[in-house]
Amino acid sequence: MAELFAGLMSGTSLDGVDGVLAEFSASGFPRVVSHAYRAFPEALREELLALNTSGADELHRSALASNALAALYIEVVAELLANANVDARAVRAIGSHGQTVRHRPGLGYTWQINNPSLLAERSGIAVVADFRTRDVAAGGQGAPLVAAFHRALFGQAGETRAVLNLGGISNLTALLADGHTTGFDCGPANVLMDLWCLRHTGQRFDADGAWAAQGTVQRGLLDLLLQEPYFAEPPPKSTGRDLFNVTWLESRLRAHGPCHPVDVQATLCELTAVTCTDAVKAHASDASELLVCGGGALNLHLMGRLAHHLPGMAVRPSDARGLPAQHVEAAAFAWLAYRHAHSLPGNLSAVTGASGPRVLGAWYPA
Ligand SMILES: Nc1ncnc2c1ncn2[C@@H]1O[C@H](COP(=O)(O)OP(=O)(O)O)[C@@H](O)[C@H]1O
Ligand SMILES: [Mg+2]
Structure with missing residues (x-):
């Protein structure tokens, strides 16, 4: 029933x-x-x-x-x-x-x-x-707990699929053709972009990524941000505001020197794009599509940058597979409640x- x-x-x-x-x-x-x-x-x-x-x-x-x-x-x-x-x-x-x-x-x-x-x-x-x-x-x-739900929902035997959740933090789920699943937090998705956008534009987030799209990625700053050891750590790993917060960003900006706010925004967006697509290349390179969920799927500039770094892979919101991007995480917790009610495990220990x-x-x- x-x-x-x-x-x-x-x-x-x-x-x-x-x-x-x-x-x-x-x-x-x-x-x-x-x-x-x-x-x-x-x-x-x-x-x-x-x-x-x-x-x-x-x-x-x-x-x-x-x-x-x-x-x-x-x-x-x-x-x-x-x-x-x-x-x-x-x-x-x-x-x-x-x-x-x-x-x-x-x-x-x-x-x-x-x-x-x-x-x-x-x-x-x-x-x-x-x-x-x-x-x-x-x-x-x-964490990430959504990986088990991604597998239940989007997994397809014999086919590698990749699901990327862009919340405050990004997490990738790689559903491999052999049935194995890998997943971990890649790094910051919206958390740094949001705080920078609020500080410099008064808006809580950069709608459609329109502001970031006007800036120029600062290579030196991006390299500095990418030096964060978390990015090179092997999974299992997860993160949050404990690491990626205003203090983390400000210390790197100080080390880099003056930069136009709009260029910082472009660079933060690129940081999300690079860390996520590096994760996809390392763990799900044979996937034919990257399904994106979470609010970041509405960031058109970010979606464009993801597609740029993954030529040959269709980058599309999870809506394409029947579940709108903003419904996925909440649906995952309905699923986890269902699993609990039926005394079924909710985590993927792998x-x-x-x-x-x-x-x-x-x-x-x-
Ligand atoms: N139209 C949009 N354009 C760009 N970014 C958006 C848009 N709508 C939502 N977002 C981003 O998505 C975030 C919310 O995503 P969400 O999946 O709810 O994350 P979390 O799970 O961390 O709450 C917002 O803070 C914002 O950064
Ligand atoms: Mg939210």
């Missing part, structure tokens, strides 16, 4: 919350029935950003921020149900990722603030949350480096 699950995702970009309501057939294949999005109110966005670095009274502030986050999640769930004309009782569970404020798997932890109890209480729907920590407990990175497959998350009853 088909079952409904919702997925809620708010990622490192700190843009807002994407929600998806999806129907899962007995085979576990999802069909998205509705999508909803809420941008973060400015004050919440600033507080979530602030909580990414150490500061005063963090426990108290995290608790309040997780309540505010839950309030927004509840609005998204209400809209998902209204859009699909579905009653809360018809939904088996919500997969709620929460907001990552620290990601330090090397130190044995990853931290998503969330209030699944409040979400369950107010929505009347069971919640599955805290997906990443079990993978970390099993020695894994706890990707995260965990010692084996694990059922991810904890169940908060309706």
Whole structure:
């Protein structure tokens, strides 16, 4: 019998919350029935950003921020149900990722603030949350978790496929023809471009990459940025704002010397293009297409640069394979909730480096 699950995702970009309501057939294949999005109110966005670095009274502030986050999640769930004309009782569970404020798997932890109890209480729907920590407990990175969903959705026996998620951070999933899957975080996707764009244009992101397209890539700066040791590390690996943040960028800009802001933007966009396409060339060079998802798929300039570096590979948004780019990550968390509800593993240990497959998350009853 088909079952409904919702997925809620708010990622490192700190843009807002994407929600998806999806129907899962007995085979576990999802069909998205509705999508909803809420941008973060400015004050919440600033507080979530602030909580990414150490500061005063963090426990108290995290608790309040997780309540505010839950309030927004509840609005998204209400809209998902209204859009699909579905009653809360018809939904088996919500997969709620929460907001990552620290990601330090090397130190044995990853931290998503969330209030699944409040979400369950107010929505009347069971919640599955805290997906990443079990993978970390099993020695894994706890990320990227979307790789398993990419495989379930886009994998095709006998054919190599590549899926690139461009959120705040970029991650590649290489679905190899022999059934093997590789995946890891490539580096920053939108996180640095967004902060630079906000600082110099007042806009939260560079719509269509139009501003970056006006600049000239500064080769010296790009080389400096590419010296970051993370890029050369072998997988399994994952990263976040803990590394790629304003301090990281400013120290490189200081070392480089003066540069026009628009040229910095062009260079940051090129950094994303180069690090992602290097990953594709290293792990999925025989793929005929690169499916792109996440908000970065809307950055036309970036999409053009990806295509430039991958001649012979069709670079296209995941919409081409039936799932719109902005639905993929939220749908992945609906899928992870489905997996939990059926006591099925949600991680791919070959990707995260965990010692084996694990059922991810904890169940908060309706
Ligand atoms: N029209 C657009 N043009 C360029 N970039 C966009 C556009 N729409 C969204 N984005 C980028 O996508 C980001 C959000 O992507 P998302 O997949 O939600 O990331 P995350 O999972 O980190 O929240 C925004 O912060 C912005 O940088
Ligand atoms: Mg987002």
